[in-house]
Amino acid sequence: MSDYSIIQKDLYRESGKWLSTIEVWMKCLNPNLHFVYILRKAQKHNKKNMVGLFWKLVLRKYQIKYGFQIYPETTIGEGLYLGHWGCLVINPKAKIGKNCNIAQGVTIGQQNRGKKMGSPIINDDVWIGANAVIVGGVTIGRNVLIAPNSYVNFDVPENSIVTGNPAIVYPNLKATEGYINNKV
The missing domain is CATH 2.160.10.10 (Hexapeptide repeat proteins)
Structure with a gap:
């Protein structure tokens, strides 16, 4: 399963509809959904290479910014919904x-x-x-x-x-x- 389909399923929980690429980016204005998007990218690229390091650093920045302490190693099924941030x-x-x-x-x-x-x-x-x-x-x-x-x-x-x-x-x-x- 691709990361995009997992992200789509997570965002579907909030909106109740499948989103276009533009709509996905628009949803990322919401801190909860933005963090879930970055978390899923970090989970997908959770390897010891430059791409993995990049997404871990981005995730760390937003962990601090939004107050979510969730790591890419955490096993989380599709359809995650974070109700409020912090x-x-x-x-x-x-x-x-x-x-x-x-x-x-x-x-x-x-x-x-x-x-x-x-x-x-x-x-x-x-x-x-x-x-x-x-x-x-x-x-x-x-x-x-x-x-x-x-x-x-x-x-x-x-x-x-x-x-x-x-x-x-x-x-x-x-x-x-x-x-x-x-x-x-």
Whole structure:
């Protein structure tokens, strides 16, 4: 799959339509979409050559400018949507599935000790609210809504809503209905 189709799928999540080259550039005026575009280019060229170095430097500049700490090594499925820009930290070893929404202030981090040592695996169709924290070697199932300000350090089954600190899981078959639009 080409990087352009991944970028198109990411931008489709915001607009709900496939974009021409000019429209892609116009969408890049939005800081969230601009960062996703650069992230995908850095992921495509994540090799030890001049092109890879160039995209890593460009990505680093925009990590600082927009406040997103997402690295090209992070595995992220198509249809990524960053709701708002600023203060977003995702561990490079984390794995994120397709059609995920991530709001501002979210931390998806590694735990360095204990039985949940490692980084999170987040499956498809997950909505993560503002200032939520997901840490450790946990798995978040499909169709999960993690409410704002929730702290998750345990596995979450699919079709669930997670809320609070300490977090409580509520089963719900329509957990992300109306929250994740324009799925690819």
